[in-house]
Amino acid sequence: EVQLVESGGGLVQPGGSLRLSCAASGFTFSSYSMNWVRQAPGKGLEWVSYISSSSSTIYYADSVKGRFTISRDNAKNSLYLQMNSLRDEDTAVYYCARQGLGTGCSDYWGQGTLVTVSS
């Protein structure tokens, strides 16, 4: 069974940093690209970042470019999101999602971890 479990969320002050993790199991993690997607309270889904299976290709949404860094450790079956210079508008539930092979969609999602940026 495919499982994605996010962790690392919490309360942080504006300008602070946080590192999210996503532990993957039930599939060959090193074969799949991954995404981070967030959802602000009461709002819709917003894609944050993409990383290919080998980390050779990385994309970011304009709203986080230069502040967030996506990475992965295939040996540890883990995906990460380093978030720096956090702003109020980064407050959201952050989901990691597996990119389906050749499908261009995210076929499995974690349960999410809440990040709250507030003073």
Place this chain on the structure above:
Amino acid sequence: QSVLTQPPSVSAAPGQKVTISCSGSSSNIGNNYVSWYQQLPGTAPKLLIYENNKRPSGIPDRFSGSKSGTSATLGITGLQTGDEADYYCGTWDSSLSVYWVFGGGTKLTVL
């Protein structure tokens, strides 16, 4: 506002059919596959439709997808109260860089 345009809400009675539209452009829907996601209250999104019209294993055939030009449509027949959820369309966009874009979401109410 979202790159992809969806109606904020739709409603229909149990047993009826509903469609949800998703409008984009040539840089996204026009040249890429569309996927649809269902988000039940308080839960993570779940893949409903991929590659415009394919259903993952376990998704009932009451759910269908189609695409024409720069628009896509999600159809749900035989509505059930358990279908009440937010529905999102998504696709890749390659206008200036590469982005994954979503619609703003549609709240389905089963009256």
